[in-house]
Amino acid sequence: NAGVTQTPKFQVLKTGQSMTLQCAQDMNHNSMYWYRQDPGMGLRLIYYSASEGTTDKGEVPNGYNVSRLNKREFSLRLESAAPSQTSVYFCASSEREGTKNIQYFGAGTRLSVL
Amino acid sequence: GQQLNQSPQSMFIQEGEDVSMNCTSSSIFNTWLWYKQDPGEGPVLLIALYKAGELTSNGRLTAQFGITRKDSFLNISASIPSDVGIYFCAGQASGTYKYIFGTGTRLKVLA
Secondary structure, eight states: OOOEEEEOSEEEEOTTOOEEEEEEESSOOSEEEEEEEETTTEEEEEEEESSTTOOEEOSOOTTOEEEEOSSSBEEEEESSOOGGGOEEEEEEEEEEETTEEEEEEOOOEEEEEO | OOOBEEEOSEEEEETTOOEEEEEEOSSOOSEEEEEEEOTTSOOEEEEEEOSTTOEEEETTEEEEEOTTSSEEEEEEOSOOGGGOEEEEEEEEOTTOSOOEEBOOEEEEEEO
16 A cells, blocks of 8 residues: 655756656545645645545645546646746645545655756 | 744754644634654654544654644653654644645754
């Protein structure tokens, strides 16, 4: 049981390049999330998908797009990377059980934009 | 964007000491989660809290859901070197799928 798997683990881009960060979960969770983590800023929500077929903007969506490909997969795309998007990106998934809704995180993708 | 106030930002303690950290919010939450993040890894859930006043333990860790529903506390007793890492709180309001995260408490344990 792998949980939440993110690929790649590391990536270096030049300004203006595009790339897609992949995320897959094997816990049959309905909800998936993308965060970025910057020093001293904690985790900030980029986009989330409450269920298959829906996506919504989070706190910092500018410069990103997402696709909920199916229940398992939720990808994050940078169309034209900028140095300000240098960060560590985390994917998470969750399933609401009554009042309980715990998020489980992947190991992260470390992205540098030069 | 909205973030929780988490304190302290960092702390250095001697092995064996107890540790306390807290999170406060201007909003009422229905759920509080506490995570630990090791270097190069994603956050790992430590404790989940669902009711005001709830006190929950996980080994040497104890967390409380504040009565006002606007704060939460995490205590670590008898710290050991492997407690080193960043601890995050996260709160979720009723009717939303989103969590708001604190800025983290960086813990360093001196042997």
